[in-house]
Amino acid sequence: MAEFAVVELGAVLGMSSVAASYLLGEALALRHRLPRVWAAVLGGDAVVWRARKIAHACLGLSLEAAEIVDRRVAGRINTITPGALKKLVAAAIAQADPARAQADAEAAAKARGVYVSQSDEAGTKRIWVRAAAGAVIRFDATIDDLARALKALGDTDSLNQRRAKAIDWIADPAAAHQLIEVARHLATTQATPDKADASDTAARRVARARPVRRR
Structure with missing residues (x-):
């Protein structure tokens, strides 16, 4: 292949040379490493962008491992959702090359962390979290609980x-717990006027409180 073929291809297709190199690499991988998926594309049984994602995921595999993935996914490319296809490809790669799958899992674990941006002109920061799926699910559920509690308290x-x-309340676990408990108590005592009045007073007190800042 000519040295400047990728640059010329990008110019013809109106894309960057980097994007053209990905396109060319994935096309070659489909043609020579994933013949069943390639045949599905040519036969109209697989949309191109899905086939490209499969090819990209298999670039680091040996020919033998790629053949296992090709055999497992070729007949299902257009029959399942993109998320299910991604899982199917990952499972096929894990079967075809267990060592690589383990290395990928270890690399993903090392990439976990919490990242905070600089403040913008509105005094807002952004936060990104890469953590174990279970931890993120529990964290998200806690945020939802606190959001519902705040709504219940007005x-x-x-x-x-x-x-x-x-997020402000989570920074003080004791205050967050109290907020949720008061909201739950309020929800169970609305039928009794005296208890409702007491709960409403407690609710206003907690709703006005600011979580304690720890330094």
């Missing part, structure tokens, strides 16, 4: 705004 902001406020 906060009229939108769900996303209340979820953002929940």
Whole structure:
């Protein structure tokens, strides 16, 4: 292949040379490493962008391992959702090359962390979290619990705004727990006037409180 073929291809297709190199590499991988998937594309049984994702995922595999993936996924490319296809490809790669699958899992674990951006002109920061799936699910559920509690105690902001406020409460676990407990108590005592009045007083007290900042 000519040295500047990728640059010329990118110019013809109106894309960067990097994008053209990915396109060319994935096309070659499909043609020579994943013949069943390639045949499905040519026969109209597989959309190109899905086939390209499969090819990209298999670039680091040996020919023998790629053949296992090719055999497992070729007949299902257009029959399942993109998320299910991604899982199917991952499972096929794990079967075809267990060592690589283990190395990928270890690399993903090392990439976990919590990243915070600089403050913008509105005094807002962004936070990104890469963590174990179970931990993220529990964290998200806790944010939802706090957002619902704030609504029960009279906060009229939108769900996303209340979820953002929940981050402040999570910083003080004791205050967050009290907020949720008061909201739950309030929900169970509305039928009794005296108890409802007491709960409402407690609710206002907790709703006005700010989580304690720890330094």
